[in-house]
Amino acid sequence: MTIESPGGPSAATALLDVQRLRKVYEGKGRGVEAVRDLTFTVGAGELVCIVGPSGAGKTTLLRCVAGLLNSTSGKVVLEGRTVTGPPPGMAVVFQEYGRSLFPWMTVRQNVERPLKEKRVPKAERQRLVAEALDAVGLAGSHDAHPWQLSGGMQQRVAIARAVAYEPHILLMDEPFAAVDAQTRADLEDLVRALWKRLGVTVLFVTHDIDESVYLGQRVIVLSNSPTVVLEEVPIDLPDERDQLTTRSAARFTELRGHVYRLVQRAKDGHRPQD
Numbered sequence: 001m002t003i004e005s006p007g008g009p010s011a012a013t014a015l016l017d018v019q020r021l022r023k024v025y026e027g028k029g030r031g032v033e034a035v036r037d038l039t040f041t042v043g044a045g046e047l048v049c050i051v052g053p054s055g056a057g058k059t060t061l062l063r064c065v066a067g068l069l070n071s072t073s074g075k076v077v078l079e080g081r082t083v084t085g086p087p088p089g090m091a092v093v094f095q096e097y098g099r100s101l102f103p104w105m106t107v108r109q110n111v112e113r114p115l116k117e118k119r120v121p122k123a124e125r126q127r128l129v130a131e132a133l134d135a136v137g138l139a140g141s142h143d144a145h146p147w148q149l150s151g152g153m154q155q156r157v158a159i160a161r162a163v164a165y166e167p168h169i170l171l172m173d174e175p176f177a178a179v180d181a182q183t184r185a186d187l188e189d190l191v192r193a194l195w196k197r198l199g200v201t202v203l204f205v206t207h208d209i210d211e212s213v214y215l216g217q218r219v220i221v222l223s224n225s226p227t228v229v230l231e232e233v234p235i236d237l238p239d240e241r242d243q244l245t246t247r248s249a250a251r252f253t254e255l256r257g258h259v260y261r262l263v264q265r266a267k268d269g270h271r272p273q274d
């Protein structure tokens, strides 16, 4: 099987540029080196997935990219500016939708809240909220409260909230890990549809190899902690993807097998120079 050499834009043309990122958690007496040396770029409008074994430092990486955690060394540059706190052009969807939505607010109020903080005028806010809820298939649930919705619907609200904010880049940290398989498939297709429709750049972290190949234009495979990039795998599947045809294509199986073997080697402690 042929896998083309790593893709990815150059640092000069990248929307997101992660340079030699290192993160050591300082504990009592000793530090935990979660991320050793991560370098990669994401171009404007790309959909890139990150996979790696459990504990590989995926969440640590995403929190550094989102400006929620300071790195020990190296830097994250978004749209030409070094990230030192949550950047204005970024939205994040976390795995724990239950905790990310305010239970006392309606769906509409949850989606609207970041727009109020951004001081978007009322009429514009109403339009953005209605469009975002429509786009995720929740046009009829504006006045519901999160606790009245299923887990999958709650995650749709979290996605709508991120999309309404009109981010330049959307970070997603294992967003579908807690929903059932059928809902997960629907939400994967929703992410692809929104990405195409809105032209937003997406960085999607998952431990699910099939999901990374199905969603991504490129898959960045991380080594075991302390983490480095093991390989960047371009996903040369047709742009039109659907759960049945794409997942049963021979090329999907090849790519999935390739990423699977990389992750297995990562679990065994393989490093790029081995």
Ligand SMILES: Nc1ncnc2c1ncn2[C@@H]1O[C@H](COP(=O)(O)OP(=O)(O)OP(=O)(O)O)[C@@H](O)[C@H]1O
Pocket: 025, 027, 032, 033, 034, 052, 053, 054, 055, 056, 057, 058, 059, 060, 061, 207, 225
């Ligand atoms: N606050 C912290 N203090 C100390 N060590 C931490 C902290 N957060 C994470 N770690 C350690 O850093 C490493 C990477 O953790 P991280 O949660 O980023 O990995 P992950 O790839 O997201 O894991 P998973 O796939 O299981 O969610 C692990 O060894 C973890 O124990």
